[in-house]
Amino acid sequence: MSPNVYQFLDVARAEPxxxxxxxxxxxxxxxxxxxxxxxxxxxxxxxxxCGNPYCKWQCPVANHIPQWLRLVEQGNLFEAAELSNETxxxxxxxxxxxxxxxxxxxxCTLNDGFGAVTIGAVExxxxxxxxxxxxxxxxxxxxxxxxxxxxxxxxxxxxxxxDILARNGVRPVxxxxxxxxxxxxxxxxxxxxxxxxxxxxxxxxxxAMGAAFVLNTEIGRDVPFERLLNEYDAVFLGMGTYRxxxxxxxxxxxxxxxxxxxxxxxxxxxxxxxDCEGGDDLSMRGQRVVILGGGDTAMDCARTALRQGAxxxxxxxxxxxxxxxxxxxxVANAREEGVQFxxxxxxxxxxxxxxxxxxxxKVVTTVLGNPDAKGRCKPQPIPGSEETxxxxxxxxxxxxxxxxxxxxxRYDIATDARGRVRAAAVAxxxxxxxxxxxxxxxxxxxxxxxxDLVVTAVFEGRxxxxxxxxxxxxxxxxxxxxx
Numbered sequence: 001m002s003p004n005v006y007q008f009l010d011v012a013r014a015e016p017x018x019x020x021x022x023x024x025x026x027x028x029x030x031x032x033x034x035x036x037x038x039x040x041x042x043x044x045x046x047x048x049x050c051g052n053p054y055c056k057w058q059c060p061v062a063n064h065i066p067q068w069l070r071l072v073e074q075g076n077l078f079e080a081a082e083l084s085n086e087t088x089x090x091x092x093x094x095x096x097x098x099x100x101x102x103x104x105x106x107x108c109t110l111n112d113g114f115g116a117v118t119i120g121a122v123e124x125x126x127x128x129x130x131x132x133x134x135x136x137x138x139x140x141x142x143x144x145x146x147x148x149x150x151x152x153x154x155x156x157x158x159x160x161x162x163d164i165l166a167r168n169g170v171r172p173v174x175x176x177x178x179x180x181x182x183x184x185x186x187x188x189x190x191x192x193x194x195x196x197x198x199x200x201x202x203x204x205x206x207x208a209m210g211a212a213f214v215l216n217t218e219i220g221r222d223v224p225f226e227r228l229l230n231e232y233d234a235v236f237l238g239m240g241t242y243r244x245x246x247x248x249x250x251x252x253x254x255x256x257x258x259x260x261x262x263x264x265x266x267x268x269x270x271x272x273x274x275d276c277e278g279g280d281d282l283s284m285r286g287q288r289v290v291i292l293g294g295g296d297t298a299m300d301c302a303r304t305a306l307r308q309g310a311x312x313x314x315x316x317x318x319x320x321x322x323x324x325x326x327x328x329x330x331v332a333n334a335r336e337e338g339v340q341f342x343x344x345x346x347x348x349x350x351x352x353x354x355x356x357x358x359x360x361x362k363v364v365t366t367v368l369g370n371p372d373a374k375g376r377c378k379p380q381p382i383p384g385s386e387e388t389x390x391x392x393x394x395x396x397x398x399x400x401x402x403x404x405x406x407x408x409x410r411y412d413i414a415t416d417a418r419g420r421v422r423a424a425a426v427a428x429x430x431x432x433x434x435x436x437x438x439x440x441x442x443x444x445x446x447x448x449x450x451x452d453l454v455v456t457a458v459f460e461g462r463x464x465x466x467x468x469x470x471x472x473x474x475x476x477x478x479x480x481x482x483x
Contacts, residue, residue: 008046013115014039021336025306028191028271030096031333035125037075043118044069050109055119058107060459061088065104065119072122081130084123085137089163089462090156090202092131093185094455095124096194099296099327103455131201142171142210147476149468150175150232152219155183156454157238157445159206160461161468166209168469173232174211177218183240185454187265190300192307196272220407229411229440233476234468237413237421237436237443238461241451243403247292247396251350256358258282260297260397267304285309290361290389291339292316292347293397299330301395302339313339314389318346318366318379342389344368346379351388360388400451412438421448425463433467434460442468 017033018024024031035043047069055065064083071080084091100106100120108116147170151158154176162172180186182199203213219225228235244259246252266282284305291302294317305313315334317324320343324331335341345363353359364386366379402419414422414437423434423443434444444460446452 008048008110008114011042011046013046013110013118014043015118016121021333021338024192025303025337028307030195031192032096032121034128035121037077037129040122040125040129041073041075044072044122046110047073047117048109054107054109055104055117059104060453060456061462063087063091063104063123068126069117069119069122072126077126077130077133078135080126081135082138084126088455089160089458090185090454091123092127092198093156093194093202094458095120095122095127096198097185097189098453098455099329101328136208137205139167139209141208142166142169145169145171147171147472148173148232149234149236150228151236151238152176152228153183153238153240153445154178154181154213154215155238155240155445156185156457157240157447157461157464158183158236159202160458161236161238161442161444161465162206162211162461163209164462164465165468166206166211168465170233170469170472172211173214175214175217175219175223175228177216179216181213181215184261187268188261188297188300190264190268190304191271192303193300196268220405225407225411233472235441236461236464236468237441237447238445238457239402239447240457241400241402241446243401243419244396245398245401247347247398249347249349251352251358252396254350254352254358255356256392257350257394257396260293260301260395261400263395264297264300264304267308283308284313284393286311287392288390289313289393289395290316290391291395291397292361293399294319294324294326295397295399296326296330297399298395298397299326299334299339301397302334303337305393305395306337306339310393314342314391315339316342316345316347316361316363316389318344319368319377320344323368323377344379345389346381348381348386350394358391358394360390361394362386362388400446402447402450404447411441412436413441413443418450420450423448423464425460427467432471434464435467435471439471442471 019031049066053066068080068083104119105116151174154174165172181203263282269276289305289310291298302313344366346366347363349362351360364381368377369380372378404415404419421443423436434442442464444464445457
């Protein structure tokens with residue numbers, strides 16, 4: 001690394017410039033700027049190049065972080081881009097949306113008192129800048145291959161799977177119900193965190209590698225699943241999680257109460273196409289908005305509502321701030337932009353007017369009790385602490401769950417009690433990674449694990465591709481000399 005091994009003492013942690021809150025809530029543009037070459041090199045030079053790189057081990061895709069930080073510091077941008085894209089299908093996206101404070105930067109040795117290396121911003125800089133200078137992945141385009149794999153879902157898992165297949169000479173054909181690729185990267189994550197041209201650019205890269213996309217096409221409705229089984233050598237399912245988790249309290253279906261995902265999708269569609277039909281009823285302009293939930297989706301809803309012109313936005317969460325599941329950076333950004341937080345408030349009912357419209361959220365104050373099965377402290381209601389938070393609109397962000405279609409059962413695609421597809425990362429009895437009970441069908445990402453991070457879905461899609469490649473080699477090896 002840097003000749004000055006004490007550079008972390010001389011150079012403080014810094015992030016790219018961020019638009020002032022008073023300005024950024026006026027539009028849906030990304031709020032962070034980009035490093036230039038000098039600032040990226042300076043921040044990369046703070047890395048200690050630990051003998052045991054905790055940042056790498058905390059990264060779900062095991063990025064070669066110290067190595068590409070060194071290359072950035074040395075000015076070897078294209079080499080850094082090649083190395084970054086070798087382990088991660090979507091580095092420029094993960095650099096924007098990953099909760100680095102919980103992953104690589106949280107594990108950085110310098111995080112204990114000196115400020116972690118700004119890994120996420122450098123990761124974004126590497127691919128963004130390299131692409132702008134003409135770099136492209138050093139991958140031979142798939143051509144003339146006899147092997148094809150159908151991928152259902154163009155989200156992070158599906159794109160990760162397609163990347164590895166194409167790199168290994170197998171043509172991926174990706175089907176998706178939306179008109180653009182990305183899944184919730186495009187339609188769920190707000191543009192102020194991830195501008196959609198970034199995803200369109202990644203599509204071009206994958207197409208140049210030989211991937212094909214069949215969009216506006218829903219498997220099981222527009223194309224029967226049986227056709228995929230008949231026409232392809234294997235199938236990968238990466239259909240994500242789109243079924244909202246209900247709170248189960250009175251008034252949840254009242255007028256003015258909306259689930260997070262339809263709300264976010266409607267807003268993204270409106271930003272992408274201001275002339276699109278529908279979505280007017282999901283504008284929060286002039287409304288007192290209450291968000292229920294404490295994850296990144298709740299922050300996305302809160303910050304979207306502010307940009308739509310909400311009169312006020314309050315986020316109520318049943319645990320304290322230290323136990324929020326979302327990124328600390330996103331909470332800080334939301335607070336800067338004007339979101340008010342009420343900690344230790346658990347919703348028990350939606351209060352309504354006589355006409356059925358929401359007028360507020362009834363909550364009780366909680367204290368944190370013993371940890372639950374996942375190790376998180378369980379909130380305990382305090383008797384007699386009921387209060388009502390006045391609201392014109394309520395957005396519920398309690399998370400998402402898989403929504404397996406009816407046709408799964410016909411093709412021996414088994415699910416558990418929560419609707420997650422049974423496909424083990426380490427397959428038993430001689431099977432292959434992420435193979436379902438149907439040997440020709442593989443699955444990964446949120447529909448297997450449950451709603452999780454973008455980078456985790458990418459990892460599982462890539463691992464499933466490795467399982468598919470092993471399956472293809474065992475069941476239908478190409479003859480010597482075949483393309």
